[in-house]
Amino acid sequence: MDTGDSMKAFFDPTSVAVVGASRAAGKGGNTIVANMLEFGFGGRIYPVNPSAGEILGLQAYPSLAELPDAPDLVVAVLPRLQTAELMKDCAAAHVGSVIIPAAGFSDAGDEGRRLQDDVMGIASSAGIRVMGPNSIGTVNTGAGLATSIVTLERLKEGGVSIFGQTGMFASGIARWINTSEHFGIRKIACLGNKADIDENDLLEHLADDPGTRVIGAYTEGVRDGERFARALARAAAAKPVLLMKSGRTETGRRARESHTGALAGSEQVYAGVIEQSGAIRVDDFEEMFDCAKAFEWLPAPRGNRVGVISITGVGCVLSADASAVHGLVMPPIADSTVEAMRGALPEWAPVSNPADIWAGIESSGAEATYRAVASAIADDPSVDSLLLIFTLIPESRLDVAALFDEIRSAHPEKPAVAALMAGEATMHVEWKEALESAGVPAYTSPERALRALGALCSYAKRTDPLNPPEVHQTTTHHRRKT
Amino acid sequence: MDTGDSMKAFFDPTSVAVVGASRAAGKGGNTIVANMLEFGFGGRIYPVNPSAGEILGLQAYPSLAELPDAPDLVVAVLPRLQTAELMKDCAAAHVGSVIIPAAGFSDAGDEGRRLQDDVMGIASSAGIRVMGPNSIGTVNTGAGLATSIVTLERLKEGGVSIFGQTGMFASGIARWINTSEHFGIRKIACLGNKADIDENDLLEHLADDPGTRVIGAYTEGVRDGERFARALARAAAAKPVLLMKSGRTETGRRARESHTGALAGSEQVYAGVIEQSGAIRVDDFEEMFDCAKAFEWLPAPRGNRVGVISITGVGCVLSADASAVHGLVMPPIADSTVEAMRGALPEWAPVSNPADIWAGIESSGAEATYRAVASAIADDPSVDSLLLIFTLIPESRLDVAALFDEIRSAHPEKPAVAALMAGEATMHVEWKEALESAGVPAYTSPERALRALGALCSYAKRTDPLNPPEVHQTTTHHRRKT
Numbered sequence: 001m002d003t004g005d006s007m008k009a010f011f012d013p014t015s016v017a018v019v020g021a022s023r024a025a026g027k028g029g030n031t032i033v034a035n036m037l038e039f040g041f042g043g044r045i046y047p048v049n050p051s052a053g054e055i056l057g058l059q060a061y062p063s064l065a066e067l068p069d070a071p072d073l074v075v076a077v078l079p080r081l082q083t084a085e086l087m088k089d090c091a092a093a094h095v096g097s098v099i100i101p102a103a104g105f106s107d108a109g110d111e112g113r114r115l116q117d118d119v120m121g122i123a124s125s126a127g128i129r130v131m132g133p134n135s136i137g138t139v140n141t142g143a144g145l146a147t148s149i150v151t152l153e154r155l156k157e158g159g160v161s162i163f164g165q166t167g168m169f170a171s172g173i174a175r176w177i178n179t180s181e182h183f184g185i186r187k188i189a190c191l192g193n194k195a196d197i198d199e200n201d202l203l204e205h206l207a208d209d210p211g212t213r214v215i216g217a218y219t220e221g222v223r224d225g226e227r228f229a230r231a232l233a234r235a236a237a238a239k240p241v242l243l244m245k246s247g248r249t250e251t252g253r254r255a256r257e258s259h260t261g262a263l264a265g266s267e268q269v270y271a272g273v274i275e276q277s278g279a280i281r282v283d284d285f286e287e288m289f290d291c292a293k294a295f296e297w298l299p300a301p302r303g304n305r306v307g308v309i310s311i312t313g314v315g316c317v318l319s320a321d322a323s324a325v326h327g328l329v330m331p332p333i334a335d336s337t338v339e340a341m342r343g344a345l346p347e348w349a350p351v352s353n354p355a356d357i358w359a360g361i362e363s364s365g366a367e368a369t370y371r372a373v374a375s376a377i378a379d380d381p382s383v384d385s386l387l388l389i390f391t392l393i394p395e396s397r398l399d400v401a402a403l404f405d406e407i408r409s410a411h412p413e414k415p416a417v418a419a420l421m422a423g424e425a426t427m428h429v430e431w432k433e434a435l436e437s438a439g440v441p442a443y444t445s446p447e448r449a450l451r452a453l454g455a456l457c458s459y460a461k462r463t464d465p466l467n468p469p470e471v472h473q474t475t476t477h478h479r480r481k482t
Numbered sequence: 483m484d485t486g487d488s489m490k491a492f493f494d495p496t497s498v499a500v501v502g503a504s505r506a507a508g509k510g511g512n513t514i515v516a517n518m519l520e521f522g523f524g525g526r527i528y529p530v531n532p533s534a535g536e537i538l539g540l541q542a543y544p545s546l547a548e549l550p551d552a553p554d555l556v557v558a559v560l561p562r563l564q565t566a567e568l569m570k571d572c573a574a575a576h577v578g579s580v581i582i583p584a585a586g587f588s589d590a591g592d593e594g595r596r597l598q599d600d601v602m603g604i605a606s607s608a609g610i611r612v613m614g615p616n617s618i619g620t621v622n623t624g625a626g627l628a629t630s631i632v633t634l635e636r637l638k639e640g641g642v643s644i645f646g647q648t649g650m651f652a653s654g655i656a657r658w659i660n661t662s663e664h665f666g667i668r669k670i671a672c673l674g675n676k677a678d679i680d681e682n683d684l685l686e687h688l689a690d691d692p693g694t695r696v697i698g699a700y701t702e703g704v705r706d707g708e709r710f711a712r713a714l715a716r717a718a719a720a721k722p723v724l725l726m727k728s729g730r731t732e733t734g735r736r737a738r739e740s741h742t743g744a745l746a747g748s749e750q751v752y753a754g755v756i757e758q759s760g761a762i763r764v765d766d767f768e769e770m771f772d773c774a775k776a777f778e779w780l781p782a783p784r785g786n787r788v789g790v791i792s793i794t795g796v797g798c799v800l801s802a803d804a805s806a807v808h809g810l811v812m813p814p815i816a817d818s819t820v821e822a823m824r825g826a827l828p829e830w831a832p833v834s835n836p837a838d839i840w841a842g843i844e845s846s847g848a849e850a851t852y853r854a855v856a857s858a859i860a861d862d863p864s865v866d867s868l869l870l871i872f873t874l875i876p877e878s879r880l881d882v883a884a885l886f887d888e889i890r891s892a893h894p895e896k897p898a899v900a901a902l903m904a905g906e907a908t909m910h911v912e913w914k915e916a917l918e919s920a921g922v923p924a925y926t927s928p929e930r931a932l933r934a935l936g937a938l939c940s941y942a943k944r945t946d947p948l949n950p951p952e953v954h955q956t957t958t959h960h961r962r963k964t
Binding site: 108112166167168172173176218220247249250285313314318320321325346348350358392395421422423425428444447 | 508510562585586589590591593594632633647648649650653654655657658661662700702728729730731732733736766767768794795796799800802803805806807811812828830831832840841844873874875876877903904905906907908910911926927929
């Protein structure tokens with residue numbers, strides 16, 4: 001089976017039939033059509049409804065059989081008991097690809113499982129590829145495609161593709177990314193019960209998708225472990241793959257079986273497969289998105305040596321702990337850097353990496369201190385990446401996007417990230433937006449920032465054998481002789 | 483030394499002299515006076531400045547010696563090199579308590595350490611208690627006291643007191659709590675270099691403070707380990723103590739020594755002392771505040787059995803994993819609960835705990851489904867606490883504060899929390915505010931919500947020997963017979 005071709009209809013169809021399309025706002029069969037219009041789908045949309053003449057300005061058709069041509073993709077917004085009949089119609093109409101949003105199949109006990117077997121038997125005989133049942137749909141921003149049954153606003157285009165065993169990706173999570181994470185999306189697929197299309201199909205497809213630069217995947221367990229190991233390793237060799245695997249505990253495994261009726265191997269087996277593949281295992285969605293934006297926006301660091309600048313001493317201490325946890329080191333800085341930093345700080349202030357610049361803020365103000373210290377540390381040849389920590393108080397106002405712009409212009413090869421620790425909530429939203437619209441990841445803690453830098457760094461090291469070897473921690477504090 | 487009395491002047495003075503008070507907005511010596519006025523301090527404020535006649539409408543005095551009476555508390559907003567001289571003036575004026583905001587003492591190498599020893603020698607001979615150097619100050623909402631050198635808005639009053647080795651507590655963190663965490667503050671103390679007053683003084687004071695119901699503390703290491711072990715255990719016996727200890731790694735320990743010049747024992751020793759004390763160790767500020775609001779707002783659960791309701795299957799799976807990690811179980815629900823839930827869900831939908839209610843949302847809408855299922859599970863006698871998971875999409879709009887109000891009226895004895903998973907950023911802010919102004923903790927993930935419930939539960943179990951023993955996980959899925 002040519003997976004590449006089969007996936008094409010789910011992401012880049014020339015025509016989509018929405019069976020069960022509805023004139024009633026709020027119904028899934030209306031929402032899909034609205035989403036396709038919102039995203040600006042370039043192909044043909046065929047609403048199918050036995051009685052409606054027009055839906056959202058588009059001509060509707062009473063049945064699949066009466067469409068002007070066979071659609072590339074059918075989205076079946078029908079009650080679960082009508083799904084088998086529809087699948088027969090699809091076979092008759094030579095449809096090759098169907099998305100089934102309805103739940104109540106293998107996710108709902110033995111009766112549901114039998115129903116799913118019936119539907120899939122028909123699909124399989126006709127060579128129809130199926131996403132679902134229990135799938136919220138797909139998105140491809142490059143084609144203006146959005147088959148979600150949940151209302152979406154047009155998503156920002158980018159290179160991150162996400163897929164997995166949850167409808168959240170094409171509903172709540174898509175909205176969250178668009179309004180709060182600020183990175184751009186390429187493709188989304190919600191796999192639902194995975195009666196046919198599963199993680200392996202998506203990994204194989206996205207590994208070769210030129211528009212996908214970063215992959216985020218969520219799974220509760222796979223059926224074909226060997227193919228999974230191969231597909232994961234292949235995708236991870238091509239681009240960063242951020243993999244979240246739940247069902248780590250016995251209770252979690254039971255809840256998962258109830259969710260989509262999938263079976264799964266032991267946690268140890270998964271841990272080994274993921275480790276070997278080169279994929280980056282993330283614990284939760286927060287970590288997935290924290291890392292996704294770092295990979296999407298930042299260059300690969302040349303090594304694991306990070307320079308840290310903090311308005312507060314606690315930021316330095318937490319960064320030191322977190323660096324050690326995430327495989328990074330904070331190297332001693334060069335004498336020239338020390339001299340450059342001294343200009344921005346009172347004469348008695350200790351100068352080191354991590355740099356606690358509170359004394360400078362008090363004497364020279366936030367703008368001047370951050371600029372001078374950040375530019376000195378960015379220039380230091382022993383620093384591969386930068387973390388700037390801010391606390392959002394009236395005393396620390398400055399043009400933060402301009403600050404990062406300067407660093408990036410001087411050192412485009414060094415990834416630089418921000419941590420916004422505490423402070424005013426509204427100021428937090430403003431700063432995050434200012435930074436992230438400029439492609440600078442802004443995290444809520446030094447720990448989160450360094451976790452993302454650590455992921456960048458291990459990926460860079462794994463994929464580029466010419467990378468310098470890891471440095472281990474040694475510290476020198478530079479104090480003015482007295 | 484009577485610690486209780488000594489601490490009184492730092493939190494509840496009848497008069498405060500601000501030495502180095504300034505007419506210039508933005509200077510620390512102006513900000514403190516402004517903060518005291520903003521918070522509505524009921525005692526006398528004496529700005530001290532050699533030349534100023536009036537500062538922010540208050541009469542200023544040229545020197546400590548010329549004040550109408552000896553102030554209870556002096557805040558010394560002076561350059562570090564003038565601090566020793568001031569301490570002599572304080573001794574002469576019979577001042578008993580001094581806060582030193584200036585940095586550049588033991589936080590700045592050998593010369594700074596000598597300077598600190600000089601200042602502390604004078605203080606000690608005169609019996610003066612000192613907070614700092616390098617202390618941002620104290621807050622007591624009950625007395626309208628705010629000696630922070632960073633601009634604050636008046637904080638919401640409540641029962642949570644926080645203190646430790648960071649100026650963030652009386653600056654960025656105070657602002658963050660006030661604008662984003664929504665719980666009320668009783669007292670704050672920033673201990674700085676801890677040349678005199680340290681964690682032990684604060685633990686002893688807050689253990690007996692009737693206005694403090696929950697304690698949050700941050701430390702990078704203590705000097706007197708035995709007194710710390712006693713003070714921590716005493717405070718933890720009186721109320722929940724959430725303790726964050728950094729410097730876990732070798733690098734972190736070195737950064738800490740540079741931050742405030744403190745020495746510290748090994749990580750293993752701390753881990754043992756904290757474990758034995760009954761304090762709750764938290765990993766970061768996020769966990770501290772997540773737990774603080776749960777303890778401040780919620781009743782103690784009767785046991786560790788949690789009922790989980792989720793709009794999405796992934797919420798159920800993540801909750802199952804997190805429950806196991808945090809010592810909670812999701813018990814099978816009673817037959818009567820199953821019957822009550824069936825009314826809100828399609829006949830084919832599986833009914834269990836955790837409850838995935840997406841099918842109900844599609845058929846009956848969010849409002850009706852959440853209400854019916856939450857009320858059924860809250861009524862179940864085998865459930866001790868509740869977690870409701872929401873995804874903020876247009877399809878799930880409902881009056882969420884009213885929903886929790888209903889649960890709380892019916893079962894005031896069962897703590898109930900919310901997880902707001904993904905969705906629209908602005909909707910997230912609105913829902914969080916609606917819930918938290920009503921005293922319902924709203925977390926951004928099921929994992930964070932269950933971590934807080936787990937902390938409530940272990941605390942309840944430890945402090946109430948009559949609590950039923952922990953239940954271990956067994957699961958039964960109730961499916962309609964077919």
